[in-house]
Amino acid sequence: MSVSHESTTSTELADLVVVEIGTGLSGAFAARILGDFGAAVTKIEPPGGDPLRDPSWPGGLDGLLFEYLNWNKRSAVLDLGDSLDRDRLRERIRTADIVVTSLDPAQARSLGLTPADLRSWTRQGVVVSVTGFGSDGPYADLAATELIVQALGGVMSISGATEREPVKRGLRQSTYYAGLNAAYAAMAGVYASRTSGESALIDVAVRDCVAAELVMNQSLYAFLGVLQSRPPATADPFGGYPxxxxxxxxxxxxxxxxxxxxxxxxxxxxxxxxxxxxxxxxxxxxxxxxxxxxxxxxxxxxxxxxxxxxxxxxxxxxxVQDASQMLGCDQLEARGAFQSFPNIAGHTGDPMRFPASLGRFSGWRETVPTRRAPRLGEESQSTSDVGDAAGAARPGEPALDQLRVLDLSQVFAGPYLGGLLADFGADVVKIESPYRLDQARTDYGGYFDNDPGEDPWNRTSTFQVINRGKRAISLDLKSERGTGIFRRLVAGADIVIENFTPGVLARLGLGYEALRKINPRLIMLSNSGFGSTGPWSGFKAQGTTLEATMGISRYTGYHGGPPMKAGQSYPDFLATWTGLVGVFAALLGRQRTGRGQWIDLGMYELGVSVMPEAILRHQVDGKEYERVGNDEIDALASGVVSCAGDEEWLAFSATTDEQVQRLLRIVSGAAAVRGRDVGTAVAEWTTDLEAAKAARTLQEAGIAAGKVLDARDLLADPQLVHRGFYEVVDGFRDLSPRPIIGRPFTWSGGGIEVRTRGRAPRFAEHTTAVLCDDAGVSPDEVVADSRTGAVALTPKNPLPASANDYSEMLGNRSILSVGGAYSDVVADAVASLCARVPASEKTTAAVATADEHGGAQ
CATH class of the missing domain: 3.30.1540 (formyl-coa transferase, domain 3)
Known part of the structure; x- marks a missing residue:
């Protein structure tokens, strides 16, 4: 959180009690975020403490990473192998609102501390598990590192250059954005349990968080058979490449x-x-x-x-900025992106500055880290920092599946946030301009079967994923009539999402101050490139430009090579997940106060939160992390090597001396390789070996490894199928059911089903129904308003559309295939996904159908 606009309201999550178990970075980050919003967090540490406390821990930056992940917490020491200490843990969990566990699945089973075990100990609490591949399934016990989850998550298949091996994104970002996913899911779980009286179990997989980044990549394959690869080394200079x-x-x-x-x-x-x-x-x-x-x-x-x-x-x-430039950035300073503690100084003697911003919240007093990370066993409490377990909801608060959301946003982050809210059952109404199509309704992501048809705005692939389960209307907010209808809708809404340039809505008389006079309970999320304040607030931005400015590109790329971008629209995902953190925190706050608030989210400042290693290291020794290709911060030997076959790649990572020796014995028959490095030895071993077989061999020996998977591979991946990661959506005109990306967690309990509710809406598909039912407009008025242009039933003056010519990209191998037998692959995936769900449950779980009217059902 960052500076707020009011100082009279107490921190709204102060009634939450959180217990954190395990030593994983993702779980620690999730629990710390909950503490940032005022929850009372107790970290359960083993005798001797969390390994991150050790100044020699690889990538721990002399214990400063522990400080970053654990401020605002208390520490309790329990030996989870001891029956009496497990009883003490059970008592803590009995009265907790949230339990965050990152115990290794095998360890959890051996101790009787699986997520299901922990849930059985709660009264009405939420258990959130965060592990590499999920707590069960065929991959649950595989070794996972940053490199391996990026390889198996698919993002590396489209990152790097076609002439080289796939490359991972720099530093350890998936570790942190998995924490963001766990944090928002935890708060959603609390909201659901309070309104239903039922506990919830949420199982987050870090690998699934990576795969969830492939929204455009995966929909390109599922809807038109475009199988993407890496861009050529010399790509379109106006495509956002450095x-x-x-x-x-x-x-x-x-x-x-x-x-x-x-x-x-x-x-x-x-x-x-x-x-x-x-x-x-x-x-x-x-x-x-x-x-x-x-x-x-x-x-x-x-x-x-x-x-x-x-x-x-x-x-x-x-x-492209590095850590030193971001630490000196006027925009980040103006937005309060960093926080310091007394007595923690860098190499210059100045106070260390820690990334600390998740946006600005109008309804809360300033909430920043008030206590540095605790000493081992430091569990002092005061009446000001201990929550009330299982805080009661205010009477009349709507359940998640009763929330009403107005989505004014376009393109990616805001719409995807709205689509995920629809998965929780919210009624999300997408409001579009009659005169300017959402870019995601144009060729952004390609047309079904590469055929724009007669209504191309209803046939784009990526739009289907990020706008699933919504209803759609079209209003001209520049007209007096259009703004009047919008104000009527606001009166009955819980949430508004918008991503206009800062100041645009205010000039239309629709800024938050105006809207909260209509509805004091309204929660409004404004998502922009740089936030509504600061010297850069008016700058335009999108994913490709923000990825560089955030600094992510500075640390991504091959050894000795230039900075690179990785994946697609990465900053939009950070904004989506962080925005959900803010929205669910605001909803929990509203349960206590009955008041809404404005969340001012600047995407740029989110980058430093997922690259603390770079920010902290520069202050520790004045140095920068270099671009190191597929070397991992905390590994002794790691890399990506070519295997038998076309575009077959193996990622491997050994984190201890013993693992390195074991790896060398497997690949060369000896524990030492004279005159060659480990990567060369592994590459020679895999020359005539399939990547999947090589990965199995190494994983069976306890060495983290995985094949670099692409969009086609992921559809058939047994762990993703087991977890129901893809969900099948039907109801398209002249198109068979298609798999789309769901969420990076499984959910049970909380009184709701979390699932894809239906296909994305056609343009203005629900205009008449929404305006008549929700805004009190008569059918005759809708007809009249459509004549004046205040309301539209079809887009006004859309640009002409045509099929995309992929021949150039096929020629440079940035695309490996288009169309062809992809429909058979997709049909097999759909059949596999449907087969894992009992027939009686197919319409409420893996398969979300929609009739001709579409939208949520």
Whole structure:
């Protein structure tokens, strides 16, 4: 959390009691986030303490990572192998609201402390398990590291360069965003248990969190058979890839708001307006030529200068920043992104600055870390920091499946957040402009079977995943009539989601201050690139430019190579998951006070929260982490090597000397490899070996390993099938049922089913029903309003659409296949997913159907 606008309201989660078990980073981060919002968190540590306390722990930064993950907590020492201490743990859990456990599944079974065991000890609490692959299933006991979950999660298959091996995203980010997922799921669980009286069990898999990033990648395959690979080393320079400047790197994104004619003005280069550079496919084919055109202009300007000046002019531009630049960033300072503690100083003697921002909340006093991480066994309590277990809900508070959400957002982070709320049963109404289609309704992600049809805005693949289960209407908020109807809808809403440029809604008379006069209970989430305050608040942004500016690209890339982007739209996922943390925290707060609030989420500042190692290390020794390809921070030997077959890759990671020796005995028959490094030895071993077989061999020996999976592989992955990660959606015109990504956790209890509720809505599909039922507008008025343009039943003046030409990408192997036999693969996946669910439950679990009217059912 960060600075708030009011100081009269107490921290709203102060009635939550949390018990944290295990030594995993993800679970510790999730529990710390709950403490950030005021919960009383007790960390259960083994005799001797959490290994992160040891200054020599790999990647622990002299114990500073322990400080980052454990402020605002208390510490209790229990030997979980001792029956009396387990009884003491049982007593703590009996009165807890939330239990966060990251015990290894095999250890949990041996101790009788599985998530199901822990749930049986609670009265009305929520148990959240966070492990590498989930607490059960065929992969549950596999060794997991950052590299391995990124490989098996699929993000590496589209990261790196086609000419090289797949590359992982830098540092340990999946560790932290798994914690974000666990935190929001925990709060959703508490809300559900309070309104239902039933405990809940939530099982988060870090690997599934990685796979959940593949929304666009997976839907491209499931809806049109496009199997993506890595981009070519020299890609479209206007596709958000880092470009060298005089003193660093920038990213530039071509868009409808910044077409090539405007970019020609930015660089003073008329040649950029030539038709040959008009499409991203042709720009990729001519990337070398384009870079030669740009080089003289880029070499003459400083990266940050170009970023600031171009951003002020409305361009989508990013700048690759390192930790030192972010620590000195005026925007992060203005947003309160860092927090310091007395007596924790860096190498310069200045107080250490820890990433500490999850957005700004209008309804709460400033809540920042008030206590540094506890000493081992430090469990002092005061009346101000101990919660009341199982706090009672206010009478009349709606259950999760009774919430009403108005979604004004477009493209990705906001819509996906709304789609996930719909999974909890919320009635989410997507409100679209008659005159400007959501970009996700255009060719963003491709059309079904690469055929735009007569209504292309209803046939885009990615839109189906991020907008599932919603209803849709179209209102012109620039008209007096349109804003009037919107205000009527606000009166009965619980949540509004928007991602307009800061200030736009206020100028329309629809800012939070105006809306809360209509509905004081309203919770409003505003998601923007840089937040509503600070010197960069007016800058435009999207995933490709933010990934660089956040610093993620600085630490991603091959040894000795330039910075790279990884995956697709990564910052949007951080915003989605962090936004859900804020929304569920605000809902729990509203249970106590009956008041809503405004959440001001700036995507840029979220980056530092998932890269604490870089931020802290610079302050420890003044150094930066370098780009190291697939080397892991805490591994002695790790990498990705080619195997037999086309695009077959094995990721491996050995974290101890003993594991390294065991690895070498397997691959070379000896515990030492003279004159060669471990990676070379593994690469020679896998030359004629299938990646999946090699991974099994290493995992059976207790060495973390996995095949780098792609979108096609993931559909048939036995662990994902076991966990129901993909859910089947039906109800498309002229299209068979399709699998879409669900959530990175399984859920049971809480009085609700968490599942995909139906397909995404067609444009304005529910306008008449929503306006008549929810806004008190008569059918005749809807007809009249549609004539004036205040309401639309079809989009006004949509741009022409055509099938995409993938030949250039097939030629450079950034796409491996299009169409073909993909429908058979998808049909097999659908059959497999349906087979795991009893026939009587198919419409309420793995298969969410929708009739001709679509939307939530």
């Amino acid at each position: 470009l060298p400047c005089a003193d660093g790197f920038v990213t530039v994104q071509a868009s409808t708001a910044a077409p090539m004619c405007r970019l020609a003005e930015l660089f003073g280069e008329p040649a950029l307006t030539l038709p040959r550079y008009a499409s991203k496919e042709r720009r990729t084919a001519l990337a070398g030529e384009l870079r030669e055109i740009l080089a003289p202009h880029l070499e003459a300007v400083a990266a940050r200068e170009l970023f600031v000046d171009a951003s002020k002019d409305g361009f989508l531009v990013g700048v």
